[in-house]
Amino acid sequence: MTIRTKAVRVLSVAALAGACLMTTANSASASTGYPTNNMLRSENSGLCVDVSGASQANGAAIIQWGCNGGSNQIWSAVYYHGNNELNSGYQLVNLNSGKCLEVPAWSTSAGTGLDQWDCNGGTNQLWSAGNGDSVGAMWWNVNGMNAGISMVIDEPHFDKNWGTQLDQWSPNWGLNQYWVVR
Numbered sequence: 001m002t003i004r005t006k007a008v009r010v011l012s013v014a015a016l017a018g019a020c021l022m023t024t025a026n027s028a029s030a031s032t033g034y035p036t037n038n039m040l041r042s043e044n045s046g047l048c049v050d051v052s053g054a055s056q057a058n059g060a061a062i063i064q065w066g067c068n069g070g071s072n073q074i075w076s077a078v079y080y081h082g083n084n085e086l087n088s089g090y091q092l093v094n095l096n097s098g099k100c101l102e103v104p105a106w107s108t109s110a111g112t113g114l115d116q117w118d119c120n121g122g123t124n125q126l127w128s129a130g131n132g133d134s135v136g137a138m139w140w141n142v143n144g145m146n147a148g149i150s151m152v153i154d155e156p157h158f159d160k161n162w163g164t165q166l167d168q169w170s171p172n173w174g175l176n177q178y179w180v181v182r
Contacts, residue, residue, distance in 0.1 A: 036076045037095055040153075041067055043178035045160035048073045049101070049153070051116055052163075056097040059104070061165045062114040064155060067182075071096035080121050089126030091119050100125040103151070103168050113165040114153065127153075152177045 040049040042064060050065035054072040067073065074095035082088045092101040099116040102125040119125060154169035155176035171177060 037074045038076070038181045039067055039069065039073050040075060040092075040179040041182050042155055042176065043180060044155055044158055044175040047160070047162065049075065049166065049179065051094050051097060051099075052165075054096055055116075056099070058099065058117045059115050060097070060099075062101055062116060063163050063165050064159075065162050075101070077127075078119075080119075080126060082121055082126075087121070087123050087126070089123075089128050091121075091125050092127055093119060101127070101153075107168075108151075110151065110169045111156065111167050113167050153179060 041047070042049075045064060046067070047064035048067040050063050050070075051072040052061040052063045054070065065073070072094065075092045076095065077090040078093050080088060080091050093099070094101070094116055097116055098119075100119040101114060102117045102122070103112055104115050104117075104124070106122065106124040117125070150171065151168035152171050154167050156164065156167050156169075158174065158176045169177070
């Protein structure tokens with residue numbers, strides 16, 4: 001691992017932590033008040049996390065697209081405090097739609113495509129920053145529903161094509177699972 005790669009990973013976590021600490025929500029206001037606006041750029045493809053077609057509909061696919069600063073590429077990490085530690089974490093709220101990035105139907109299957117849905121505090125909408133070798137990855141916290149399962153936001157098969165739907169996958173420490181906050 002090069003010094004540059006280590007520096008990017010350390011800075012990614014620092015930026016994400018700063019963004020996350022600036023905003024909180026409780027169960028009564030889980031989908032409101034998210035002043036931190038950031039794009040998430042893949043270290044693998046250089047593309048950004050994007051709501052397909054700038055849709056505001058529930059179920060719209062989360063894809064990767066050229067970083068353009070559009071509101072459908074702007075995300076805020078909003079802390080959601082559930083009724084215990086296992087169902088608390090950060091919701092990634094899209095600026096354009098006000099909806100949360102989620103794993104549909106609480107799926108635990110690797111390869112499940114990500115979408116957006118009304119923020120509801122479900123564990124399928126809660127994320128946290130990675131740690132250790134996974135610095136910079138966005139982790140899905142599933143401990144409240146399925147103890148021991150941990151998935152990350154993933155570019156399937158290291159795909160670098162615009163429009164590819166992002167999915168969840170087990171951590172493999174590949175650049176297709178590292179997301180730089182910008």
